[in-house]
Amino acid sequence: MTSVAVKDTAPSSAEHVRAVKKAKHDSISRAEGWRRRGPLLPALIFMIVVTQIPFVFTLYYSTQSWNLVRPGSRTFVGFQNYADVFRDSVFREAAVNTVLLIVGTVLISVFLGLLLALLLDRAFLGRGIVRTLLITPFLVTPVAGALIWKTAMLDPVFGIINFVLSPFGVEQIDWVSRFPLAAVMANLVWQWTPFMMLLILAGLQSMPRDILEAGRVDGASAFSLFRELTLPHLRRFIELGAVLGAIYLVNTFDSIYMMTQGGPGTASSNLPFYIYQRAFLGFDIGQAAAMGVVTVIATIIVATLALRLIFKTFTGKEEAA
Numbered sequence: 001m002t003s004v005a006v007k008d009t010a011p012s013s014a015e016h017v018r019a020v021k022k023a024k025h026d027s028i029s030r031a032e033g034w035r036r037r038g039p040l041l042p043a044l045i046f047m048i049v050v051t052q053i054p055f056v057f058t059l060y061y062s063t064q065s066w067n068l069v070r071p072g073s074r075t076f077v078g079f080q081n082y083a084d085v086f087r088d089s090v091f092r093e094a095a096v097n098t099v100l101l102i103v104g105t106v107l108i109s110v111f112l113g114l115l116l117a118l119l120l121d122r123a124f125l126g127r128g129i130v131r132t133l134l135i136t137p138f139l140v141t142p143v144a145g146a147l148i149w150k151t152a153m154l155d156p157v158f159g160i161i162n163f164v165l166s167p168f169g170v171e172q173i174d175w176v177s178r179f180p181l182a183a184v185m186a187n188l189v190w191q192w193t194p195f196m197m198l199l200i201l202a203g204l205q206s207m208p209r210d211i212l213e214a215g216r217v218d219g220a221s222a223f224s225l226f227r228e229l230t231l232p233h234l235r236r237f238i239e240l241g242a243v244l245g246a247i248y249l250v251n252t253f254d255s256i257y258m259m260t261q262g263g264p265g266t267a268s269s270n271l272p273f274y275i276y277q278r279a280f281l282g283f284d285i286g287q288a289a290a291m292g293v294v295t296v297i298a299t300i301i302v303a304t305l306a307l308r309l310i311f312k313t314f315t316g317k318e319e320a321a
Contacts, residue, residue, distance in 0.1 A: 058292055058293060059289075059293060061286060062292075062293050063078055063286075064285070064286045066284075066286045067284050068283035069283050081286045082290050084290075085291050088287075090269070090274065091271075094266065097268065097269060098270040100181065101249065101270055102246050105185050105188040105192060105245070106192075106246055108189045109189050109193045109196045110238055110241060110242055112189070112196070112197075113193050113194075113195070113196025114238070117196075117197050117203075120197070121201060134194055134197060135198065137190050137194050138192070138194035138195050142191065143254050145191050145255070146187055146257075149186065149190070150259045153186075154175040154186075156173060159175070176259055180259075180263065180264060184259055187255050188252065188255060192245055192249075196245065200234055202237065203233065203234045204230070204234065207229075212225055212229060215228075215229060240309065243305065246306075247302055247303055250295075250299050252272065253270075253272045256269070262274070271291070274291070278291065
């Protein structure tokens with residue numbers, strides 16, 4: 001009987017010891033986790049105060065009919081502002097302009113960045129100076145870059161573009177007035193091409209040279225090597241540059257403000273600039289807040305796709321869902 005009792009109590013004692021050890025390990029792991037996260041708490045609190053609290057107020061204002069021109073007219077309207085936003089033809093036009101601006105700028109910047117990266121990947125005299133000069137546009141502040149393009153490049157009388165094209169019979173064209181969205185896009189392409197170039201150049205320089213040499217020995221042409229080896233290797237870098245560029249270009253405001261003021265009419269207005277017009281020129285706080293919320297949700301969708309792509313890029317899990 002005694003041996004049976006010992007056999008019955010032994011497993012329970014062992015389980016108790018394991019449970020105590022597990023509890024101690026969990027407490028140590030929890031304490032270690034808080035010790036590591038502790039230095040990040042001030043940054044987290046700052047981010048919440050600066051971004052999330054204003055967004056909560058924006059959500060609240062988006063449910064109000066509030067125009068600063070009519071004092072005392074502030075009333076709760078629920079989702080009426082959101083319905084008005086999606087019925088607003090100017091908002092839809094600004095959304096289309098935003099997509100065109102982003103897609104056009106990203107595609108052209110990636111293409112030009114790829115060409116410049118292929119050029120700089122070769123050894124030639126003065127490559128360091130050329131690389132520095134090509135990076136310079138990305139270091140210029142957006143406001144200064146927009147002013148350069150408006151006054152020095154695209155001016156109908158003194159602009160460099162008209163001067164260069166004058167031998168071909170091109171007259172004094174006011175590019176900003178006749179092609180406002182394309183003018184803004186040209187400025188953004190000039191500014192973002194160096195970023196794409198640097199990213200793609202980093203990808204080119206990380207490519208193993210022995211693979212290319214083996215392809216040349218086998219008799220492959222330069223175009224075949226680029227299509228079959230170089231371009232697949234650069235795919236991650238090109239996708240990453242395109243997604244990061246799209247995220248930043250969603251918030252384009254300064255170039256449009258300095259070059260076109262959204263005009264003529266609303267021909268070059270994007271979502272941030274139209275929200276600015278409704279809030280600070282039309283004084284319609286409720287609808288401007290609703291537009292801001294819609295824009296933020298769309299940006300979150302793009303950012304989610306970007307984070308997913310960045311995760312796949314840095315982990316190498318191309319087939320991950």
